[in-house]
Amino acid sequence: MDWNTILETSAAVIVSFGGAGAIIAGVTKFAADKIADKLEKKYELKLSKELESFKSKLENRSYVSKTRFDAEFGIYRQLSVTAVTMVKEISQLFPRFTRDARNDYETYKGRYDSALEKTVVFQDTLAANAPFISEEVYLLFRNLEEKSKRQLGDFIDFRLRPDANDYVMECKEEYKEVWRRTQEIQSDLDTIIQKLREYLATLEVL
Incomplete structure (x- = not known):
């Protein structure tokens, strides 16, 4: 298989998936979702701790x-x-x-x-x-x-x-x-x- 054939085959695969832009966008979205999910869990944990601390202060006050x-x-x-x-x-x-x-x-x-x-x-x-x-x-x-x-x-x-x-x-x-x-x-x-x-x-x- 010569280089022309390889290039043509690669181009056909990329086009079949919506082009290089679509692949990059898909990878970026996947990574962004993962990061957002981790940040959300981290924020929920912090918020939960702050809420417990606030509730404790409320309970100790009249x-x-x-x-x-x-x-x-x-x-x-x-x-x-x-x-x-x-x-x-x-x-x-x-x-x-x-x-x-x-x-x-x-x-x-x-x-x-x-x-x-x-x-x-x-x-x-x-x-x-x-x-x-x-x-x-x-x-x-x-x-x-x-x-x-x-x-x-x-x-x-x-x-x-x-x-x-x-x-x-x-x-x-x-x-x-x-x-x-x-x-x-x-x-x-x-x-x-x-x-x-x-x-x-x-x-x-x-």
């Missing part, structure tokens, strides 16, 4: 109206302010870093009256807002209130009663406990504030 957010924010702000003020006053009854052993009734009575006043304010604030806060947060605040009231009661025994010095000698372990409780109260307040901060961060205003 969506509330601006009115409700403002109301909750106001309640927690009010409770925090009165709690901080109470703890500040209560901490002065048995301060962590100084132990005042003076027998100064007037000074002690002034501290007691101020701490009692701030505790009553917090007590009333918590009671008034109890229906509008979660049970968990309420119980944390309630525990803080109870510990503060215990400090007030112990302060009467260890500082204000006429035989306070004798009572201290009789109840040495209880006396040590009141100093430790001051630190507990301060730590409890820090925990509450942190929990409120975390909770408010989960709220998304609609």
Whole structure:
């Protein structure tokens, strides 16, 4: 078979398939379809991952109206302010870093009256807002209130009663406990504030 015959046969095959342009177009389309299919699958995988991530973020957030957010924010702000003020006053009854052993009734009575006043304010604030806060947060605040009231009661025994010095000698372990409780109260307040901060961060205003 000579070259002329080969060329003629090749030309006939190409023409029978629609010419060289058709063959090239067919090959190009096949390759393009393969690439498009791979890109589509890759994009679907990426989109699926992004969707799962978005759904996870949605599940970890609570969506509330601006009115409700403002109301909750106001309640927690009010409770925090009165709690901080109470703890500040209560901490002065048995301060962590100084132990005042003076027998100064007037000074002690002034501290007691101020701490009692701030505790009553917090007590009333918590009671008034109890229906509008979660049970968990309420119980944390309630525990803080109870510990503060215990400090007030112990302060009467260890500082204000006429035989306070004798009572201290009789109840040495209880006396040590009141100093430790001051630190507990301060730590409890820090925990509450942190929990409120975390909770408010989960709220998304609609």
